[in-house]
Amino acid sequence: GEEVAQTPKxxxxxxxxxxxLYCAPIKGHSYVFWYQQVLKNEFKFLxxxxxxxxxxxxxxxxxxxxxxxxxxxxxSLEIQATKLEDSAVYFCASSRDREYSGNTIYFGEGSxxxxx
Amino acid sequence: xxxxxEDPQALSIQEGENATMNCSYKTSINNLQWYRxxxxxxxxxxxxxxxxxxxxxxxxxxxxxxxSKKSSSLLITASRAxxxxxxxxxxxxxxxxxxxxxxxxxxxxxx
Numbered sequence: 001g002e003e004v005a006q007t008p009k010x011x012x013x014x015x016x017x018x019x020x021l022y023c024a025p026i027k028g029h030s031y032v033f034w035y036q037q038v039l040k041n042e043f044k045f046l047x048x049x050x051x052x053x054x055x056x057x058x059x060x061x062x063x064x065x066x067x068x069x070x071x072x073x074x075x076s077l078e079i080q081a082t083k084l085e086d087s088a089v090y091f092c093a094s095s096r097d098r099e100y101s102g103n104t105i106y107f108g109e110g111s112x113x114x115x116x
Numbered sequence: 117x118x119x120x121x122e123d124p125q126a127l128s129i130q131e132g133e134n135a136t137m138n139c140s141y142k143t144s145i146n147n148l149q150w151y152r153x154x155x156x157x158x159x160x161x162x163x164x165x166x167x168x169x170x171x172x173x174x175x176x177x178x179x180x181x182x183x184s185k186k187s188s189s190l191l192i193t194a195s196r197a198x199x200x201x202x203x204x205x206x207x208x209x210x211x212x213x214x215x216x217x218x219x220x221x222x223x224x225x226x227x
Binding site for chain 1: 151157158161213217
């Protein structure tokens with residue numbers, strides 16, 4: 001597709017429940033990124049993939065967060081045992097190989113997670 | 117830690133005026149990008165400027181980059197009410213490809 005597609009747009013979970021978010025990158029893009037935006041301003045990098053391989057996971061909380069990008073499937077971000085502080089907008093983004101596009105990164109519309 | 121820091125945090129202008137937003141960063145970069153975020157929406161890519169470039173234009177947008185001062189500015193000329201949004205700068209450095217964002221400037225253009 002020509003845009004980064006994220007689902008669901010909105011998700012409400014009770015504390016302790018699991019949340020799973022999906023992302024389909026732009027066709028032909030080999031890098032996928034997940035970012036967390038809290039309080040409508042700060043963006044926190046979580047993880048990136050180069051194709052199906054984890055490229056950089058320095059932003060991922062170790063205990064409850066996991067992510068995958070498998071061939072022929074949407075990428076996913078899963079939060080086990082959600083906490084109130086996980087409430088945020090989760091953005092997925094993608095880009096082509098660096099040398100081709102100068103690393104322009106395109107973002108999806110985000111998935112709004114509310115933990116109650 | 118935040119790499120880019122925008123100022124001002126909020127800016128309110130009248131339609132037709134120019135809006136200038138600034139961004140400072142701390143470490144060497146490969147590229148700097150500006151994004152717009154309308155309320156409740158995703159990020160829209162505006163412009164990318166590479167570390168070896170000093171100025172770039174796109175329509176009513178003009179971006180400058182001063183690597184010696186580690187700063188960039190985004191100028192929106194002849195602003196419109198539809199330009200009302202938050203504007204973020206984001207930098208990437210090293211080989212990680214990830215972007216590090218500033219906290220954004222909230223621009224309000226009054227009709």
